[in-house]
Amino acid sequence: MIFYNDKINLYLQDLFKYTDEQMQAMRFAYVDTINKMILDECISYAQNNNIAEFPEIRKMIKEKAPIISKQTHLLQTIMQLPGKYPDLYKIIATEIERIDSELLGEITKDMQEEEAIGLLRLIKEELDQVDKFSAKYLQEK
Numbered sequence: 001m002i003f004y005n006d007k008i009n010l011y012l013q014d015l016f017k018y019t020d021e022q023m024q025a026m027r028f029a030y031v032d033t034i035n036k037m038i039l040d041e042c043i044s045y046a047q048n049n050n051i052a053e054f055p056e057i058r059k060m061i062k063e064k065a066p067i068i069s070k071q072t073h074l075l076q077t078i079m080q081l082p083g084k085y086p087d088l089y090k091i092i093a094t095e096i097e098r099i100d101s102e103l104l105g106e107i108t109k110d111m112q113e114e115e116a117i118g119l120l121r122l123i124k125e126e127l128d129q130v131d132k133f134s135a136k137y138l139q140e141k
Contacts, residue, residue, distance in 0.1 A: 045081065108120075
């Protein structure tokens with residue numbers, strides 16, 4: 001995910017002469033987009049597949065409670081779903097890849113070839129780290 005890697009953020013900031021505030025705004029917009037997508041996908045999946053947690057989720061959504069406590073409990077319930085339902089996890093992973101791909105296309109369209117290669121190299125490093133972590137710690141035993 002593009003704006004989660006500090007090396008990538010610094011590379012883009014140096015390349016495009018973005019201010020810290022601009023980088024924070026882009027990072028916030030990116031994280032907000034990803035979070036909204038995850039919530040939407042999880043709620044849709046829960047509803048469309050009539051999973052065991054759906055009645056609880058529906059009840060929490062309809063509940064008249066202070067928004068902060070309601071959101072916290074709802075988020076805790078919803079964010080656990082992708083780990084429990086592999087199909088949902090795949091949907092979310094695919095959607096993140098699509099968002100990243102579109103964003104990467106927008107970012108690199110105004111770059112020189114060597115600048116784009118530098119950015120892609122940083123992204124590949126990040127993916128390699130994720131693969132190494134997954135291979136070491138996330139294998140089923």
